[in-house]
Amino acid sequence: MPNAPTDPRSPHAKFAATIADYQARSWQGQAIFLAERFADAGQELADWERLRQEGASLPPLAGLTMTAKACFDVEGWPTSCASRALAGSPAATQTAPMVARLRTCGATLVAQTNMTEFAYGALGLNLAFGTPRTPLDATGERVAGGSSSGGAVAVARGYCDIAVCSDTSGSARIPAAFCGVVGFKPSRGRYSSDGMKWLSTSFDVPGLITRSADLCRIVDALLAHGEISEPEPTPFRLAIPAFYKEAVIDADVRDTFTRCMNALADEGVEITEIPLPSLQSATRITVEGRIIGYEAYRYHEALLKAAEHLYDPLIATRLRQGAEAPEGEYRRALVELDTCRKQFDREIEGFDAFVLPTVPMMPPRASDLDEQSHYLAMNSRSFSLTEFANRLDLPSVTLPAGGLPIGTMLTGARGADDKLLAIAGMLEPVLAKAIRNPL
Numbered sequence: 410m411p412n413a414p415t416d417p418r419s420p421h422a423k424f425a426a427t428i429a430d431y432q433a434r435s436w437q438g439q440a441i442f443l444a445e446r447f448a449d450a451g452q453e454l455a456d457w458e459r460l461r462q463e464g465a466s467l468p469p470l471a472g473l474t475m476t477a478k479a480c481f482d483v484e485g486w487p488t489s490c491a492s493r494a495l496a497g498s499p500a501a502t503q504t505a506p507m508v509a510r511l512r513t514c515g516a517t518l519v520a521q522t523n524m525t526e527f528a529y530g531a532l533g534l535n536l537a538f539g540t541p542r543t544p545l546d547a548t549g550e551r552v553a554g555g556s557s558s559g560g561a562v563a564v565a566r567g568y569c570d571i572a573v574c575s576d577t578s579g580s581a582r583i584p585a586a587f588c589g590v591v592g593f594k595p596s597r598g599r600y601s602s603d604g605m606k607w608l609s610t611s612f613d614v615p616g617l618i619t620r621s622a623d624l625c626r627i628v629d630a631l632l633a634h635g636e637i638s639e640p641e642p643t644p645f646r647l648a649i650p651a652f653y654k655e656a657v658i659d660a661d662v663r664d665t666f667t668r669c670m671n672a673l674a675d676e677g678v679e680i681t682e683i684p685l686p687s688l689q690s691a692t693r694i695t696v697e698g699r700i701i702g703y704e705a706y707r708y709h710e711a712l713l714k715a716a717e718h719l720y721d722p723l724i725a726t727r728l729r730q731g732a733e734a735p736e737g738e739y740r741r742a743l744v745e746l747d748t749c750r751k752q753f754d755r756e757i758e759g760f761d762a763f764v765l766p767t768v769p770m771m772p773p774r775a776s777d778l779d780e781q782s783h784y785l786a787m788n789s790r791s792f793s794l795t796e797f798a799n800r801l802d803l804p805s806v807t808l809p810a811g812g813l814p815i816g817t818m819l820t821g822a823r824g825a826d827d828k829l830l831a832i833a834g835m836l837e838p839v840l841a842k843a844i845r846n847p848l
Contacts, residue, residue, distance in 0.1 A: 420472035421454040424519075427567045439539040441559045441568070442520040443479050444486045450474065453517045468515030469627070469637060475516040475571040476563050478524050481505040481615075482604035490606050492526045493537045494712060494719040505604025507615050507632065508573055514631050519569050522559030526721045528575060528608040529705065529728070531583050531791040532778065533558030536721040540775050543587045545814040551772040554584035554791065560618050561588040571628055572618040577608050577701070579767075579795025581616035582807040586767035586816025589809045591625050591837075593617045594795075596804050596824050600632050607708055609701045611743065612799040622808060622837040626830040633826065640831035645761040647678060647819070650685040657790075658769045665815045665844060666766045672843030673836065685763060687753035691800035692793075694749060698742020699734035706731025723781060750801050750823070757822055762829055765794045767807040767816030794818065806833045811844025 428447050457471040477483050480490045482501035489495040504512070512518055523538055525531070533555030534540045541553040541562045553562050560572030561584030574581045576594040585592025593616055600615040607613050619625040630637045649670070658666075670680060695701070706713075709728050717725050757763065768791055778784040797820065798805035804826040807816035817840055821829035 419458050420474075421451060421458050423567075424451060424454050424474060430566070431568055439541045440523050441541055441562050442476070443489065443491060443523055443538060443559070444521040446518065446520065450517045450519045457515065457517070468513070469631060470511065470571075471515030473516050473570040474519045474568075475511055475573065476520050476522045476560055476569045477505070477508050477518065478557055478560055478572070478574045479521050480524065480528060480575055480606040481508055481573055483508060483518070483521060486521050488606060490527045491524045491535050491538055492720060492724075494716040496537075501604075503604065506601040508604070510601075510632060511571065511573065511628065516571060520563070522557070522563055522572060522574075524558055524560075525556035526724050527606075527705075527709070527728075528556040528577055528580060528613075529724050530555050531579055531788050532773070532784070533584060534775070534778060534784070542775070543589075543772050543814050545587070545589050545812065546772065550774040550776065551814070552587070552775050552778070554587035554768070554772060556580040557584050557592075557616075557618060561585050561590060561592070564588070564590045564618050564620055570620055570624065574616050574618055575605060575608075575613055576616040576799065577613050578792040578799050581618055582767050582795050582805060582816065582818060583791055585618050586807045586809075586818075587772040587814045589812060589814060591619045591622050591806065591808060591833075592816075593619070593625050593629065593806045593830070594798055594804065595629065595633075595826050597802050599629075599826055607704075609704045610708070611700055611704060614799070622806070622830065622833040625806065626834055629826065629830055640827070640834065642835075643828070643831075645678075645828070645832050646759065647673070647680045648683045648685070648757065648760040648763040649680060650688055650763055650765065651682050652685075652689060653765060656769060656794075658766060659771055661771055662766050662769060662815050665810050665813060666817060668843050669810065669817045669840050670764070672839050676839050678836070680764065681760070683756070683760070685753070685756050687749050687756055687801065688797045690752070691746060691749045691797060694742050694745045695796070695800050698739050698745070699731065700739060700742055702727070702731030703734035703736070703739040704731070706734070723784075746800060753801050753803075754823070761825070762819045762821040762832060765818050765820070767795060767818040769794055772814050804829045806830060808833055808837050808840055811841045813844060
């Protein structure tokens, strides 16, 4: 690492310590990073620190570190999507605009992060490069969630402040919840998706994982508006979908969520149970129309024919099944989803967001997912609450629950990302306190 200020509070000193921790652990069998630029990143941070001490005007994210999921182009690195099928492909010649924008704002790029191969899975398993584990499990056995597994672990362990990721059915929010950090899925079109490899063209969006809701709001504002402004305190109302009472939720998750809701009510937050049938309708339409499978197969068709032997066999099988999806049913489903979105808009009138646990279960042990049918069942269950936001094109954010691998998720009205993140910033400390001091 380069010579730099030795103040242990400096960004450079913090970075040096965290990277030393990463290298000491070696992470064999559960790679977090697939490519890195530690030396260059250390020099950048040292330069920012020197400029700060000289009184120079710095960009807003100077001194913060970031990573990019392996499905985003970064000049000089192969965009492998954590698959051997693309690991040997030529390095990207340009950096994805979202990543480039954050770098322009001063964030220092540290590494490319691991993920579920081609983002086709919500638990973070990766046969080729290893499966990251949540830092909240002292035994190191429980998965970090996916598909943005490496980014969530990197933020949770302090290896970076911001992780650029993607979200198809919960791919940013599930690992954020399992790792005890903040994950955000924006409304479609809020961030540039250029330079991002797709799983589903209907549902994929670029997203963020950060160490706090306030940092998430700042990064979002820079990406969406080009500037940061303080949110205006405004009244808000939250809804709980009526079906939550009958949903299959692990006891630990339900108990934690109940404590969180009680803590919010004690702070005067208005929370009302309302019917939101459009949520479950959206799930049914997506499954019956086989939307993700149809789109994923067509995106992968040529590569599958050329290099299927390099895919994870289960990923390849799932992708090939998409070839069987009838085009007529797929197109009908897209029309029905559009109708469903309009229905949701009517149902949520008068409320600013609905609230649910992020994931209905605790993170499973990696060894418990060896059997294929069990893995597929757990995988589907893991995104059963996060997927609503993708199907209906809604902003959604998960907040940590005081050191537990459980998240509380707020999902807002389409396009109301600013207000959702403002609400999240107000609620995050209340939720953290509720779990540190359980009722």
